[in-house]
Amino acid sequence: MLDQTQVERLEAEAVNSAKVRQPMYAARKKIFPKRASGSFRQFKWLVMAVTLGIYYLTPWLRWDRGPFAPDQAVLLDVANRRFYFFFIEIWPQEFYYVAGLLVMAGVGLFLITSTVGRAWCGYTCPQTVWVDLFLVVERAIEGDRNARIKLDAGPWTPRKLVLRVSKHAIWLVIGALTGGAWIFYFADAPTLLGELFTGTAAPVAYITVAVLTATTYTFGGLMREQVCTYMCPWPRIQAAMLDESSLTVTYNDWRGEPRSRHAKKVQAAGQPVGDCVDCNACVAVCPMGIDIRDGQQLECITCALCIDACDGVMDKLGKERGLISYATLSDYNANMMLATAGGASSVNPALVRTDDGLFSDRLAHFHIRKIFRPRTYVYMAMWSLIGLGLLFSLLTRDRLEINVLHDRNPQFVTLSDGSIRNGYTVKLLNMIPEPRTIIVTLGGLPGAEMSIVGVDLPADRSFAVQVEPDRLKMLKVFVRLPADQINREAQTFTFRVEDKVSFESNEYTATFNAPEIAR
Ligand code: SF4
Ligand code: SF4
Numbered sequence: 001m002l003d004q005t006q007v008e009r010l011e012a013e014a015v016n017s018a019k020v021r022q023p024m025y026a027a028r029k030k031i032f033p034k035r036a037s038g039s040f041r042q043f044k045w046l047v048m049a050v051t052l053g054i055y056y057l058t059p060w061l062r063w064d065r066g067p068f069a070p071d072q073a074v075l076l077d078v079a080n081r082r083f084y085f086f087f088i089e090i091w092p093q094e095f096y097y098v099a100g101l102l103v104m105a106g107v108g109l110f111l112i113t114s115t116v117g118r119a120w121c122g123y124t125c126p127q128t129v130w131v132d133l134f135l136v137v138e139r140a141i142e143g144d145r146n147a148r149i150k151l152d153a154g155p156w157t158p159r160k161l162v163l164r165v166s167k168h169a170i171w172l173v174i175g176a177l178t179g180g181a182w183i184f185y186f187a188d189a190p191t192l193l194g195e196l197f198t199g200t201a202a203p204v205a206y207i208t209v210a211v212l213t214a215t216t217y218t219f220g221g222l223m224r225e226q227v228c229t230y231m232c233p234w235p236r237i238q239a240a241m242l243d244e245s246s247l248t249v250t251y252n253d254w255r256g257e258p259r260s261r262h263a264k265k266v267q268a269a270g271q272p273v274g275d276c277v278d279c280n281a282c283v284a285v286c287p288m289g290i291d292i293r294d295g296q297q298l299e300c301i302t303c304a305l306c307i308d309a310c311d312g313v314m315d316k317l318g319k320e321r322g323l324i325s326y327a328t329l330s331d332y333n334a335n336m337m338l339a340t341a342g343g344a345s346s347v348n349p350a351l352v353r354t355d356d357g358l359f360s361d362r363l364a365h366f367h368i369r370k371i372f373r374p375r376t377y378v379y380m381a382m383w384s385l386i387g388l389g390l391l392f393s394l395l396t397r398d399r400l401e402i403n404v405l406h407d408r409n410p411q412f413v414t415l416s417d418g419s420i421r422n423g424y425t426v427k428l429l430n431m432i433p434e435p436r437t438i439i440v441t442l443g444g445l446p447g448a449e450m451s452i453v454g455v456d457l458p459a460d461r462s463f464a465v466q467v468e469p470d471r472l473k474m475l476k477v478f479v480r481l482p483a484d485q486i487n488r489e490a491q492t493f494t495f496r497v498e499d500k501v502s503f504e505s506n507e508y509t510a511t512f513n514a515p516e517i518a519r
Contacts, residue, residue: 007313009261010034010145012283014291016299030152031225031289033135034145034281038308047123048132056177059184063087068469069433076186082470088394089470091431100390104383111379113241115371116326117248121234122303127227130178130220131287134171141167145284171221172213179212225288228301235298244329245370249302251282251293252332254339255359256323257347259293272348275323281313282306282324292324320359331364338362400438400504401429402497411513418483420514426475426495430467438465438497440475445493445512447485451478479512486514 015029061073063086070077075084083090083098090097112119121128142148142163151160183205184192195201196209219227228235242248259276260266266273276293283291285306288299292306310324338360339347352360407423415421430436441462442450449459453476457463467473479493491512498505 007261007277007279007316008281009278010280010284012280014283014286014294015289016294016297028226029289031287032145032148032152033287033289033305034284034309035139036285036305036308038305038311040304040308044123044132044303044305048129051124051126051129052133056181059181059189065089065433066469068435070188072188074185075188078186089431089433091429094397097390097394100386104386104390107379107383107386110241111376111383113238114243114246114375114379116302117242117246118235118238118300118302121228121238121301125301127219127232128301128303130174130216131224133174134220134224135287137170137174138167141170168217168221171217175213175216175220176209178216179209182212183208225299228288229299239298243375244333245373247326247328247366248296249292249300249304249307249324250327250332251295251324252322252327252335253293254332254335254347255349255352256293257349272350274347274349275314275317275319277313277317279313281309285309326366328366328370330370331366334364398504398506399431400436400497400499400502400506401431402495402506402508403427403429404495404508404510406511406513412515414515415480419480420483420486420512421478421480422512424477424479424495424510426477428465428467428473428475428497430469430471430473433470435469436467436499436501438467438473438499439463440465440477441496441498442479443494443496443507445479445481445485445491448479448481448493448512450480452476453478481512481514489514489516 012034015031058074059072062071063073063084064071065084069089070084072084073086075082077084081092083095088097109120138148142151151163154160180193180196187205192201192205196205223231253274253276256274256276258266258272258274259278260273261278263273263277282293283289283306285308286292287303287305288301290297290299292300304326307324307326311321314321314323335352336347337343339349339352341348341351352363354360404427405425407425411422413421413423426440428438428440430438439462440452442448449461450463451457451459452463452465455463455465459480465473465475477495491514492509493512494507494509496505496507
């Protein structure tokens with residue numbers, strides 16, 4: 001166990017510290033985050049591996065849809081206007097599923113933020129994940145915080161040049177791989193990869209890779225925390241979603257203050273002293289370059305690395321972990337009231353401990369039931385209802401559809417025998433990746449017959465039509481009604497389509513128009 005004075009004190013100062021508050025348009029102050037270790041860091045490594053793995057590998061997953069559809073599991077086939085997601089195929093008119101998923105993502109983000117604060121920002125946001133990845137490269141090449149500060153401040157030497165060129169070259173490769181992976185979602189990945197290397201891919205593919213390489217390199221390597229602080233709207237929006245029961249990374253100054261590196265001396269002088277030994281480890285690991293001890297800040301992405309750093313220090317000192325912890329504002333306020341004797345004095349950490357030095361039973365702690373409150377119930381209900389609605393709609397949706405357009409000009413034609421003929425454009429949608437024989441039948445309109453342009457068969461009330469897999473077939477159809485059957489100016493009837501193999505069917509109600517004199 002170490003004494004307070006033996007804990008290494010890091011020369012780290014928050015970039016937004018009130019003491020050195022910068023003018024509004026000051027140049028960026030460089031941040032050199034120290035490597036953190038601890039359970040949150042481990043969890044972040046795991047999230048990083050999973051999210052990057054999903055992003056880079058998904059286009060290479062195959063999914064057998066038979067010989068008439070692409071075998072890429074996730075594919076945005078813009079050319080053919082289809083979206084494939086494993087066993088789900090979405091046609092353009094079904095894009096409301098994607099809209100529904102986006103709404104679910106939004107509500108899910110509200111739910112997460114209202115319960116565990118900016119967990120999205122701290123763990124899964126692409127900006128956070130890629131900055132983490134770029135920092136891994138930077139540390140591997142230039143070393144940890146102190147080495148990087150020294151290198152940055154030092155003159156340009158051959159060594160510095162080699163290190164910097166290597167780092168930026170690897171960052172650019174990561175950027176190119178990121179852009180490359182993105183375009184694989186829009187075409188068959190193995191084919192497109194070959195085309196990219198042989199120079200036969202479409203120009204838009206090269207342009208997309210170039211743009212994404214540049215943006216990934218710039219945002220992840222050069223701008224880093226500035227993207228979160230200045231460009232992203234989410235830190236501003238999230239303030240409206242947090243309430244006093246939301247978990248946020250909190251410096252518990254009710255036990256940390258007054259901070260001192262010389263606790264024994266201060267105690268000997270009869271002064272109160274908190275658990276914070278002012279080692280700056282929490283500041284040094286912060287990727288946003290802030291000091292959590294200054295309180296809640298817009299810049300804090302709640303990555304919890306300062307918790308890991310401080311827990312490490314507390315372990316060395318033989319003190320309880322959690323000087324920096326996830327806490328709710330209501331718990332924090334309750335504990336502050338305890339430490340300040342109801343607000344009557346400045347913080348006295350002795351007030352939160354018993355005579356034998358243990359934490360008082362009166363301290364407020366987070367309990368999982370605090371997550372369940374009216375606001376989160378509403379978010380959960382909304383999220384579940386939208387999800388169930390989408391699922392139900394997906395499971396019961398039609399895979400055989402018919403759309404009919406009545407000819408507008410002319411609306412009807414009177415034939416030489418006095419019968420009336422109407423023309424229609426009938427669209428048959430075979431939405432499965434297999435060819436089908438669709439039976440098109442006329443329903444209602446007694447005495448009527450139809451003929452299909454290009455089908456060399458006599459007029460009838462029913463036709464078998466071949467439709468290619470996953471395709472729309474357009475038919476020009478004429479419906480003729482003998483004069484003695486016409487009793488109204490407009491009569492409704494149905495076009496019915498049926499697949500005799502799967503027994504799937506659908507129908508469309510159309511109108512048959514006739515002249516007034518035919519009444
Ligand atoms: S203050 Fe802590 S939680 Fe917030 S960004 Fe910095 S290290 Fe992450
Ligand atoms: S909060 Fe913890 S890590 Fe930060 S300065 Fe105090 S003791 Fe060190």
